[in-house]
Structures are given as structure tokens and as C-alpha cells.
Amino acid sequence: MIGLGAMIGxxxxxxxxxxxxxxxxxxxxxxxxxxxxxxxxxxxxxxLAARYPTSGGTYAYAREVLGPWPGFIAGWGFVIGKTASAAxxxxxxxxxxxxxxxVKPAAVLAVLFLVGVNCLGVTRTxxxxxxxxxxxxxxLAIVLVMIAAGNHTMPTRTPGTYAGALGVLQGxxxxxxxxxGYARIATLGEEVRNPGTSIPRAIGIGLGIVVLLYATVAxxxxxxxxxxGIAETPMPLAAALGDxxxxxxxxIAASLASLGALLALVAGIGxxxxxxxxxxxxxxxxxxVHPRFSTPYRAELVAGAAILVLxxxxxxxxxxxxxxxxxxxxxxxxxxxAIRQPRAERTSPAxxxxxxxxxxxxxxxxxxxxxxxxGLAMFAVGLGYRALxxxxxxx
Numbered sequence: 001m002i003g004l005g006a007m008i009g010x011x012x013x014x015x016x017x018x019x020x021x022x023x024x025x026x027x028x029x030x031x032x033x034x035x036x037x038x039x040x041x042x043x044x045x046x047x048l049a050a051r052y053p054t055s056g057g058t059y060a061y062a063r064e065v066l067g068p069w070p071g072f073i074a075g076w077g078f079v080i081g082k083t084a085s086a087a088x089x090x091x092x093x094x095x096x097x098x099x100x101x102x103v104k105p106a107a108v109l110a111v112l113f114l115v116g117v118n119c120l121g122v123t124r125t126x127x128x129x130x131x132x133x134x135x136x137x138x139x140l141a142i143v144l145v146m147i148a149a150g151n152h153t154m155p156t157r158t159p160g161t162y163a164g165a166l167g168v169l170q171g172x173x174x175x176x177x178x179x180x181g182y183a184r185i186a187t188l189g190e191e192v193r194n195p196g197t198s199i200p201r202a203i204g205i206g207l208g209i210v211v212l213l214y215a216t217v218a219x220x221x222x223x224x225x226x227x228x229g230i231a232e233t234p235m236p237l238a239a240a241l242g243d244x245x246x247x248x249x250x251x252i253a254a255s256l257a258s259l260g261a262l263l264a265l266v267a268g269i270g271x272x273x274x275x276x277x278x279x280x281x282x283x284x285x286x287x288x289v290h291p292r293f294s295t296p297y298r299a300e301l302v303a304g305a306a307i308l309v310l311x312x313x314x315x316x317x318x319x320x321x322x323x324x325x326x327x328x329x330x331x332x333x334x335x336x337x338a339i340r341q342p343r344a345e346r347t348s349p350a351x352x353x354x355x356x357x358x359x360x361x362x363x364x365x366x367x368x369x370x371x372x373x374x375g376l377a378m379f380a381v382g383l384g385y386r387a388l389x390x391x392x393x394x395x
Contacts, residue, residue, distance in 0.1 A: 005260030023171030040356030081326020325375025
């Protein structure tokens with residue numbers, strides 16, 4: 001449920017429009033390429049989680065398999081990238097919920113509330129995610145049935161043109177951002193029963209459900225609006241309805257889905273930051289675990305404060321660009337870690353991890369230049385911080 005909440009919120013209401021603008025008539029091709037890349041990464045993540053069932057995700061796995069520096073790069077990419085993504089989800093929620101003048105205050109309140117939920121324990125996090133996911137699924141089912149019924153004024157279908165290989169890859173990168181929620185599952189290794197079994201199973205089931213859902217929505221939108229029509233509207237599901245009376249359903253679904261994504265993001269950021277703090281890659285003070293709720297409450301409170309800062313200074317496009325770059329680097333290291341595991345520990349063929357690693361490199365290179373430059377600057381800051389800390393420690 002935590003993974004579903006993260007993936008549904010990130011994709012259905014924020015990724016189809018820019019992906020259609022990039023990929024044109026090849027939107028479905030981008031969707032299935034993103035799903036294939038996500039599957040390869042998910043299998044690598046599940047293989048690593050089965051062997052190292054601990055908080056921190058790829059940060060912890062890469063430290064064990066590749067060494068401290070690759071682990072730090074993965075952890076830094078996750079924490080910074082997902083903090084930006086959390087700010088984007090909070091802003092998305094507020095945009096669908098309140099008038100423009102109240103967007104940022106509402107986003108702040110959402111962050112404060114969900115940080116509090118996370119600090120009370122993963123069981124409450126999963127319960128909240130379950131409620132959100134079931135409600136969003138029900139609302140989406142109603143919207144899709146209304147579109148299929150067609151008892152309203154249908155919009156004009158506008159076919160798109162083929163955008164070329166670069167456009168397809170850019171669309172893949174934008175849609176991959178929507179699938180990346182399963183990373184949050186792998187960060188919860190210390191808080192679930194039988195993590196070696198339950199985490200890989202949760203990753204596979206969650207990703208499979210989301211691929212089916214995204215493909216269904218994409219086909220419906222293409223049939224009604226065309227890819228050019230999707231690219232022209234920030235709310236394609238509402239546009240496909242062609243009926244303003246149904247717009248509140250889309251707004252409610254989008255708001256809840258964004259809250260689900262934000263809930264899962266806060267959970268993953270806090271636990272990865274805690275794992276990094278244990279190894280002194282972040283201030284050790286952040287490694288504290290609450291004696292009653294067994295949550296990394298300090299790390300989550302600091303993560304919440306960082307999200308609030310980004311809400312104040314970032315726009316949605318900048319946040320997503322940073323997040324996409326960081327997430328792809330994170331999974332590149334996950335795939336390399338899985339490839340380097342001893343044969344006896346592998347649950348997936350090596351060629352699948354190799355394919356995932358190559359895919360991450362190709363899609364990163366195809367991202368818009370602003371996202372690439374911003375991402376490189378982000379990693380330069382992180383590497384400089386760790387190098388300075390090690391130099392001071394040596395003295």
C-alpha cells in the first residue's frame with residue numbers, strides 16, 4: 001500500500017501531460033519502456049532487499065556490495081531527489097484543493113500533518129496509505145466508466161506526431177518518475193515482519209498493479225483526447241470527461257493521490273537519512289529511533305523542514321527535474337550492486353540488472369539539459385560535503 005500510494009500519486013496526475021508533450025504519438029511506447037526499466041530496477045531492489053533487510057534501501061545495499069562512496073552517492077541522490085519530489089507532491093495536492101493564493105500554506109499544512117503520521121509508526125503509515133489508495137482507485141473507476149459511457153459532450157481528439165527517439169526517451173524518463181515509488185518499500189526493512197520475503201513480494205505486486213492501471217488510463221486518454229490533446233491540458237482526465245460536473249471527482253482523486261505519494265516519500269526520506277546518519281554520512285544526531293514508535297523521528301522532522309523550505313523556493317518543474325535525475329542515479333547504483341552480488345545470492349539473472357543499468361544511463365542522458373545540469377550540481381555538493389567531512393575526521 002505504501003508503494004502503491006507513492007506510484008499512483010506521482011504518475012496519474014503529474015506525468016502524462018509532460019510525457020505526451022515529449023513523446024508525441026509514441027506515448028504508449030514511452031510508458032512500456034518506463035515500465036520495463038522499472039521492472040528491471042525492481043527486481044534488483046528486491047534481490048538486494050532479500051539479502052540486506054535493513055533501513056536505507058540502496059544506500060545500505062551499495063555500502064555492503066560496492067563500498068562507502070557508491071553507497072553515499074545513492075543515498076544522497078535519494079534524499080535530495082525525493083525531498084524535491086515531496087515538495088512537488090505537496091504543491092500538487094494544494095493546487096487541486098485550494099485557490100491559488102492558498103496553495104503554499106495548504107502544502108505546508110499537508111507536510112506537517114503527514115510528518116506527524118509517519119512519526120507515529122509504519123503501521124499507521126500503511127493504514128493511511130491503504131485508505132488513500134482504495135479511495136483513489138474507486139474514484140478513478142468512476143471517472144473511467146463515465147468516460148467510456150460517453151453520455152456527455154466529448155472533446156475533440158487531437159492525434160500527436162512522432163517525436164523521434166530522443167522524445168521517446170524523454171517521455172520514458174518522465175513516466176519512470178511515476179513508477180519509482182517502490183523504492184519506499186525497500187527502505188522499511190527494519191519495520192516489517194519477514195522482510196526477506198515480504199519486501200520483494202510487495203515490490204512485485206505493487207509494480208504490477210500500477211503498470212496495469214497506467215496502461216488502462218493511457219489507452220483511454222489516447223482514444224478520447226489523442227496524445228496532442230493530452231499534452232495541451234494539465235488535467236487530461238478532467239478534459240476527457242468533457243463535463244465540468246465531474247471535475248470535483250478528479251480533483252478529489254488527485255488530491256488524495258498526491259497525499260499518498262507525500263506520505264510514502266516522507267517515510268522513505270526519513271529512513272534513508274537515518275541509515276546515512278548511522279554511518280556518519282549525515283549528522284549522527286539524525287540516527288535516533290523513537291523508543292515507543294520505533295521510527296526515525298528526528299530524521300523525519302528534519303526532512304519535513306527541508307520539504308517546507310523547498311515549497312517556499314521551488315516550482316513544480318524544477319522539483320521534478322531534480323527528482324528524476326537523482327532517482328535514476330539511485331537505481332543505476334542499485335542495478336550495479338545487484339550485478340556484483342555473489343551468484344548464490346542472486347534471485348534474478350545478471351542480464352536483467354545489466355539492462356536496468358544501461359537503461360538508467362540512457363534515460364538520464366536524454367533528460368532535458370536543465371535537469372541534467374541541476375542534478376550534476378546537486379551531486380557535486382554532496383560529494384564535496386562527504387570529502388570535507390572525511391578530511392576533517394582524518395585531522
